[in-house]
Amino acid sequence: xxxxxxxxxxxxxxxxxxxxxxxxxxxxxxxxxxxxxxxxxxxxxxxxxxxxxxxxxxxxxxxxxxxxxxxxxxxxxxxxxxxxxxxxxxxxxxxxxxxxxxxxxxxxxxxxxxxxxxxxxxxxxxxxxxxxxxxxxxxxxxxxxxxxxxxxxxxxxxxxxxxxxxxxxxxxxxxxxxxxxxxxxxxxxxxxxxxxxxxxxxxxxxxxxxxxxxxxxxxxxxxxxxxxxxxxxxxxxxxxxxxxxxxxxxxxxxxxxxxxxxxxxxxxxxxxxxxxxxxxxxxxxxxxxxxxxxxxxxxxxxxxxxxxxxxxxxxxxxxxxxxxxxxxxxxxxxxxxxxxxxxxxxxxxxxxxxxxxxxxxxxxxxxxxxxxxxxxxxxxxxxxxxxxxxxxxxxxxxxxxxxxxxxxxxxxxxxxxxxxxxxxxxxxxxxxxxxxxxxxxxxxxxxxxxxxxxxx
Numbered sequence: 442x443x444x445x446x447x448x449x450x451x452x453x454x455x456x457x458x459x460x461x462x463x464x465x466x467x468x469x470x471x472x473x474x475x476x477x478x479x480x481x482x483x484x485x486x487x488x489x490x491x492x493x494x495x496x497x498x499x500x501x502x503x504x505x506x507x508x509x510x511x512x513x514x515x516x517x518x519x520x521x522x523x524x525x526x527x528x529x530x531x532x533x534x535x536x537x538x539x540x541x542x543x544x545x546x547x548x549x550x551x552x553x554x555x556x557x558x559x560x561x562x563x564x565x566x567x568x569x570x571x572x573x574x575x576x577x578x579x580x581x582x583x584x585x586x587x588x589x590x591x592x593x594x595x596x597x598x599x600x601x602x603x604x605x606x607x608x609x610x611x612x613x614x615x616x617x618x619x620x621x622x623x624x625x626x627x628x629x630x631x632x633x634x635x636x637x638x639x640x641x642x643x644x645x646x647x648x649x650x651x652x653x654x655x656x657x658x659x660x661x662x663x664x665x666x667x668x669x670x671x672x673x674x675x676x677x678x679x680x681x682x683x684x685x686x687x688x689x690x691x692x693x694x695x696x697x698x699x700x701x702x703x704x705x706x707x708x709x710x711x712x713x714x715x716x717x718x719x720x721x722x723x724x725x726x727x728x729x730x731x732x733x734x735x736x737x738x739x740x741x742x743x744x745x746x747x748x749x750x751x752x753x754x755x756x757x758x759x760x761x762x763x764x765x766x767x768x769x770x771x772x773x774x775x776x777x778x779x780x781x782x783x784x785x786x787x788x789x790x791x792x793x794x795x796x797x798x799x800x801x802x803x804x805x806x807x808x809x810x811x812x813x814x815x816x817x818x819x820x821x822x823x824x825x826x827x828x829x830x831x832x833x834x835x836x837x838x839x840x841x842x843x844x845x846x847x848x849x850x851x852x853x854x855x856x857x858x859x860x861x862x863x864x865x866x867x868x869x870x871x872x873x874x875x876x877x878x879x880x881x882x883x884x885x886x887x888x889x890x891x892x893x894x895x896x897x
Contacts, residue, residue, distance in 0.1 A: 454591030470637020472599035477627030479607020484620035500859030509566035514845025521837030526645035533571035538631030594770020601762030612752025724881035730851025731858035761813025769818035783885040789815035790878035796871035
């Protein structure tokens with residue numbers, strides 16, 4: 442009975458979050474779209490591997506897939522803070538869905554140009570930060586504070602579950618129907634996400650406080666008494682401005698508070714917790730960027746099964762993320778969050794060493810499982826920290842900047858590992874991945890939080 446009560450208490454946050462209709466609709470639409478994305482990565486990599494000198498071009502594809510994230514992230518934050526996030530997410534889905542549909546459309550008309558997969562990957566990367574920053578920035582408006590851990594875990598679960606289904610299903614569909622059909626399916630999932638975003642009823646836009654330094658336009662004639670001075674119109678029916686003047690005691694009214702959205706980057710840099718976790722995630726993502734190039738290389742040259750082996754590795758990674766996110770969302774770490782994040786990052790770093798066991802597919806897949814299982818709690822716990830420490834008017838820009846920095850580092854890993862794999866040096870590549878992921882976690886253990894969370 443006690444065990445059931447504890448389990449029920451841990452799952453209560455998930456039930457409350459999913460009971461929110463707007464959050465549920467947006468989460469489901471995002472999850473379906475992510476299934477298509479998981480299939481698309483397999484399709485694009487296999488199309489490139491089929492080209493002459495495909496192994497070397499695979500590194501270029503990873504760069505095109507991830508490097509534009511940095512440019513897109515700089516533009517995404519201000520757009521998310523200024524416009525309704527529902528409309529921004531819908532527009533992003535239409536653009537990226539059109540990019541995915543371009544390859545199957547061109548294939549129906551003739552041969553697909555060899556450069557087209559790289560162009561599609563670049564478009565995907567350029568707009569990738571819109572949902573990556575838009576969805577977490579919308580969570581505080583869709584669920585109450587006590588359920589944010591569960592909502593963040595559900596976002597990670599959607600990444601993990603769709604990543605587990607997408608690559609495995611993509612590998613099967615490529616063998617039967619070709620990569621072009623997989624890209625057409627992804628375009629359809631983007632359309633479903635656009636519909637889901639527009640179906641959210643609650644506006645997802647920050648209402649900024651009224652600034653008294655700007656005139657208020659009033660069109661009806663009336664007299665205001667007190668500290669407001671009324672400028673009567675010269676003729677009836679014309680608008681007049683109402684401005685705040687001196688207080689009844691004769692002292693000047695206080696100046697309006699500055700817009701907290703200014704100086705976003707400096708505000709974030711002053712928070713030691715945000716800086717430390719972001720740097721640790723950037724380093725870990727360098728190792729992940731190396732892994733994204735190594736996985737298809739292993740499937741092509743070391744493991745049996747071809748695209749099915751690649752789908753198995755990516756599915757194992759996603760399955761681990763699914764399990765890790767489920768536990769992290771239901772259970773708050775007993776120690777300080779920074780220590781908990783560093784501990785799971787060290788264990789995930791050890792998972793990269795399983796690459797040394799190739800060509801044994803089962804042990805390599807087990808390493809992918811460990812990496813996913815212990816990297817997912819990092820995301821859940823760190824995201825809850827960010828939501829508590831970033832003010833509401835800065836959430837769009839804050840999440841865009843931080844996630845851009847973290848997502849822009851995989852190209853570094855791709856550039857590092859590609860020449861090693863081309864020379865057949867899998868052992869040194871695996872050791873470099875493990876060190877790059879582990880060393881920042883050791884530094885994170887010595888980080889001490891300074892100050893309280895920033896207030897909105």
